[in-house]
Amino acid sequence: MEWKPHAAALAAQATHPLSPWWAPATDVPRHVLVPRWFTPGPLGWTAVDGPADKETWAAAAYADTTLVTRVGPVHVDQAAPGQTVTGLPTSSSTLPSLVVSMLEHGRLAPGLRLLDVATGSGYSAALACHRLGDEMVTTLDVDAYLSEAAAERLERIGYHPDVVTADATAELPGVFDRIVSMVSVPRIPVSWLRGLSPQGRLVTTIAGTGLIVTADKTPDGGATGRIEWDRASFMAARSSADYPPRLDELFAASTEDGEVALSPFPVLDVMQAWELWSMLSLTAPGIEHRTGTDDHGGRLAWMLHPDGSWAWARTAPGERTATVHQGGPRRLYDLLDEIRWRWLEHGELPVYGAQVTISPDGETTLSRGGWAATL
Structure with missing residues (x-):
């Protein structure tokens, strides 16, 4: 494959010629790191074999774009070409522009030791090795097969970082000047603070949100920083082969009437409204969102929570309000409406641009304009 022109075109999308990440983006053959991937379809995820069709x-x-490489416990290398599997994506090669953005937030420079959390295909590790040198890069993934496959493919293209198989939230394999995570965490693991050198910097996203945390270590062993104004969403860190199953039983039960009320707002896809989704996830972590349409073209949305709370709402065609049904210990849709009212009243929500304070024991607090939330 004549891949260089393709890589140059990708670099033009992911970065720019004056960026220190321009040369890595143009020189790393991403296709070697992602020879196979899954594509989504109505019945699940179908395995595609790259070498079978080089174009x-x-x-x-x-x-x-992001290429999904693992669904549930099945890596695409272990699936037959054309095979369809079902489940949630559990690993991927993240879209390159987002990888570059996260590395840029890390303020990396030659001479700094990097821990790249979530090896995945190895693409972020390859970019970092190009910029920093192999000996300055450690890359970590919870999945042994992912680590082995990435190490072999990285070696094939000339990069030799230290590749480690470990739980990202457990003790780290050393001390690092920078920790940049390509998976999200519910709050900053204490082990990251211990594994960060004095004046070191960490970059990650908060699980269930679009929030990027950048923070620098403080003398007390904690860290301070901010929520960046740009946004990102990654898979959540996991310690086992798969994520917990979806809340299908609760979804089926949510067809009951429950308490019925009228919302002044139309149904929307919460997860596409990043600011709203992030604020709601901080208020009630763990909500599962689903959307759809009914036979008459009405827009539907469901909110499900592991504590047994549920809500579903419908906006009829041509309407601007929603009929809401709720049940369980909490009224999830009421929480959503409260946040939407705040959004209208203030013209913004306080999550983006918030200050971040991380105590030495990992307690993470966000604050801005009199608002605060502790993870």
């Missing part, structure tokens, strides 16, 4: 392979590998 398709080049188009996918050098597009600024």
